[in-house]
Amino acid sequence: MKDLNYPWISRQETLRRILERSQFQPRVEMIPVSEALDRITARDELSKNTLPNAPTSMLDGIALKSSNLDGGIPKTDHWQLGKDYIFSNTGVGIPEEFDTVVLIEDVNVNEKGKLSISCIPEKGKNIRPVGDMMKTGDVLVPAYVHLRSAHLGLLTAGGIDKVAVLEKPKVAILPTGNELVPAGTQPPRGKNVEYNGMMIKAQVESMGAEAKLYPITRDNPEDLIKVIENALAWADIVILNGGSSKGSDDRAIEVLESVGEVLVYEVAYGPGKHTTMTIAGHKPIVGTVGPTIGAEYAVDWYVAPLINKYLHQPTVKPRQLKVKLLKEIKAPMPFDFYARMEVKPIEGGFAAKQIGKSAPLVQQMMADAVLHIPGKIKAYAAGEMIEVELKCPIEWIERKVSHEF
Numbered sequence: 001m002k003d004l005n006y007p008w009i010s011r012q013e014t015l016r017r018i019l020e021r022s023q024f025q026p027r028v029e030m031i032p033v034s035e036a037l038d039r040i041t042a043r044d045e046l047s048k049n050t051l052p053n054a055p056t057s058m059l060d061g062i063a064l065k066s067s068n069l070d071g072g073i074p075k076t077d078h079w080q081l082g083k084d085y086i087f088s089n090t091g092v093g094i095p096e097e098f099d100t101v102v103l104i105e106d107v108n109v110n111e112k113g114k115l116s117i118s119c120i121p122e123k124g125k126n127i128r129p130v131g132d133m134m135k136t137g138d139v140l141v142p143a144y145v146h147l148r149s150a151h152l153g154l155l156t157a158g159g160i161d162k163v164a165v166l167e168k169p170k171v172a173i174l175p176t177g178n179e180l181v182p183a184g185t186q187p188p189r190g191k192n193v194e195y196n197g198m199m200i201k202a203q204v205e206s207m208g209a210e211a212k213l214y215p216i217t218r219d220n221p222e223d224l225i226k227v228i229e230n231a232l233a234w235a236d237i238v239i240l241n242g243g244s245s246k247g248s249d250d251r252a253i254e255v256l257e258s259v260g261e262v263l264v265y266e267v268a269y270g271p272g273k274h275t276t277m278t279i280a281g282h283k284p285i286v287g288t289v290g291p292t293i294g295a296e297y298a299v300d301w302y303v304a305p306l307i308n309k310y311l312h313q314p315t316v317k318p319r320q321l322k323v324k325l326l327k328e329i330k331a332p333m334p335f336d337f338y339a340r341m342e343v344k345p346i347e348g349g350f351a352a353k354q355i356g357k358s359a360p361l362v363q364q365m366m367a368d369a370v371l372h373i374p375g376k377i378k379a380y381a382a383g384e385m386i387e388v389e390l391k392c393p394i395e396w397i398e399r400k401v402s403h404e405f
């Protein structure tokens with residue numbers, strides 16, 4: 001029986017509720033710049049250096065004194081190297097008295113050492129002034145920037161070797177179920193390998209979090225409450241996997257009600273119908289279903305925005321692709337459904353077909369894309385152009401050989 005205290009909630013509203021109630025106090029740590037790729041800055045990072053710290057040549061050439069230029073091309077036969085001009089290479093500092101650089105291609109020094117110049121630039125040309133790249137105190141990288149390779153170079157140029165970054169949010173992953181055996185063990189008859197934990201750990205790590213995968217907890221309320229409380233003491237975000245449904249072993253709801261306030265109990269879409277959201281203090285507990293696809297969606301759709309909230313980052317939307325549908329899809333009304341899709345290149349574009357709900361997990365997990373089927377849609381006809389959400393770069397799909405599928 002449907003519990004009327006817990007109406008089915010849309011994906012958008014589910015996300016809104018848990019984001020609104022989750023409050024994070026991000027921690028800050030100092031780490032070497034060399035280890036800071038993909039981390040998030042915690043404050044404005046200021047340059048310790050002024051660069052260049054002397055006027056430098058912008059080109060390979062000779063540097064000369066503009067006071068010796070009286071308009072036009074000067075007589076330079078008697079000019080002496082070191083006194084009237086010097087060789088100046090790109091990026092190299094030049095003495096103060098030289099203030100103009102002539103491109104080496106416009107310079108000739110004959111076998112007797114006599115200099116001639118074929119083209120004189122304007123006074124002060126081709127010299128980079130002091131501080132042209134950066135000045136001490138300039139903001140090199142502002143706070144809350146996702147550090148990419150260019151930023152690491154810039155910080156290093158500015159004399160920064162340690163950078164203040166937000167600590168990775170801690171995500172505890174709690175697999176639950178009497179039927180599960182630990183990864184790496186042969187499951188006895190009727191048992192299943194605990195593998196969602198491995199997938200979820202990789203998902204949240206790729207989102208910038210530190211993951212801790214807990215051992216399997218058996219489906220009894222005391223053990224579940226103990227492990228959730230233990231996880232809440234360590235983590236910023238807790239993921240409880242499995243036990244969400246109505247089976248005799250499915251105890252998630254009573255457990256969640258005793259550790260926090262349940263904001264969402266069932267959602268208005270599948271897979272992942274029994275996804276739950278609970279707030280304990282200000283910490284979110286995302287309850288994902290045991291079946292893997294629904295679990296994967298919940299982590300992508302709710303845990304990623306929570307991690308991003310902690311890290312002050314926007315959540316990047318997956319790329320959309322227009323594809324030609326090869327076979328009719330009958331929608332499983334009345335709820336929204338997120339169908340797994342296989343996509344292949346065809347002449348002039350892309351084609352797709354659904355990977356059926358009952359297809360082996362191997363096929364479902366390898367989906368290239370997801371099709372959102374709103375609850376009001378009855379079916380999509382073969383040949384229709386539809387828009388799917390890609391799960392991988394389009395180039396990975398393009399390299400597939402096009403053939404009937």
Ligand SMILES: Nc1nc2c(c(=O)[nH]1)N[C@H]1C(S)=C(S)[C@@H](COP(=O)(O)OP(=O)(O)OC[C@H]3O[C@@H](n4cnc5c(N)ncnc54)[C@H](O)[C@@H]3O)O[C@H]1N2
Nearest residue numbers: 175177192194195196242243244245246250273289290291
């Ligand atoms: N009478 C009803 N039965 C079911 C309903 C329903 O509404 N009424 N809903 C179905 C739907 S939809 C879903 S989704 C599942 C939800 O199942 P649970 O979240 O309770 O998950 P479990 O019962 O614990 O396990 C289901 C399935 O998933 C496997 N699993 C669980 N955890 C893991 C893991 N860590 N690694 C790998 N596989 C895991 C588990 O072995 C089971 O095969 O309920 C339906 N039933």
Ligand code: MOO
Nearest residue numbers: 270271272273294
């Ligand atoms: O909620 Mo479930 O639709 O089988 O994942």
